[in-house]
Amino acid sequence: MWRPLVVGLILVGAVVAVVLGYGGVKSSPSTASLPPSPTGRGEHRGALGEADGVVPDGVTVFDDAVPAVAHLDPPLLKALRRAATAAGDDGVRFSVNSGWRSPEYQNELLRKAISKYGSEDEAARWVATAAASPHVSGDAVDIGRSAATAWLSEHGAAYGLCQIYENEPWHYELRAGATDRGCPRRYADPTQDPRTQR
Template sequence: MTRTPQSARTTTRGIPRILAAGLIVVIAAIAAALGYQSQNASSSSAPSPPSPIAPRSERPGSLGAGGAVPDGVTVFDDGYPAVANLDPDLLRALRAAATDAADDGVKFYVNSGWRSPERQNQLLREAVSKYGSEEEAARWVATADTSPHVSGDAIDIGRSNATAWLSEHGAEYGLCQIYRNEPWHYELRTNAIDHDCPHMYADPTQDPRMRQ
């Protein structure tokens, strides 16, 4: 019987242990890799967090404070106080007219509608600075106490095609241009439906309401 040297037996017995240890290392590495891939897959498939809620000042309902109107607002945009705070009868007439004007490819944009007293006074101060005197400014901007914009009874319509359409058809809805120097300024005169619009004032200084 041939005996295996002691050193050889020791080496032979150590091989399984080395293989086992190596196998454990390999299995651990594979498990870690699979776990990493699973984590990535879960992350990529998870739903995105919801968008943050816009601050109140950025929400449509709070835009146009005081009656300021950005470009593109129409008579149907209730999210703006300049529109929503108009006299209900005036607003109904405007929307009826705007609906019919749309058939002719005309849209009623709002340059100005209802205004707060603070905004009206600001506009008056700016007009005085622009025109050089209170007398000249009064031809374009009324005081907060007399302005029909503050009471919600007037609207300034944007775009020349809209004012041209109203000049021709406005009386059918009771919508009348009040001042000759302001072709954009319209107010409700229900008698105009049967009797046409009243004679226009040259400018607001000729309007008795402005002398209160």
């Protein structure tokens, strides 16, 4: 006699949990325009880690075992290593705060930026979509420590390494013509970059 009642209560509880869970995801305005996760299993497959491009503390441009470094575009990585060697002679160490990122990690960073800045438009000044981010293609690196970014501001063009955005002094990309002509004019922020308009 109690068994049908218990089974019925469990089923009702499961239905309520599913409905509430679905409603919570559907009502989130900050993720409405983000592409679905490539895993097809919700927002992400679990905790993001090094395999997605998360960088542990103390990583340099010479750490081939770290995917965020290993998956950088080879010419960019070669230029970074040449510059880091020269900077090391000046007592400056390049640490990598971010490099290559999986699309999933990039979308997670965008979700967090939308939450932090309150709108997609404001978040776009700091984080591009996975489809437009040069980090996802391995064409960008964020260098840590102010001494390193100061060194790159002065010497980076000689290696083809250019700061791309005024608001991100840590973000560097390879510009082949920079070795002869200097770095191109910087964009105010990623929203001014034609590559992010996709």
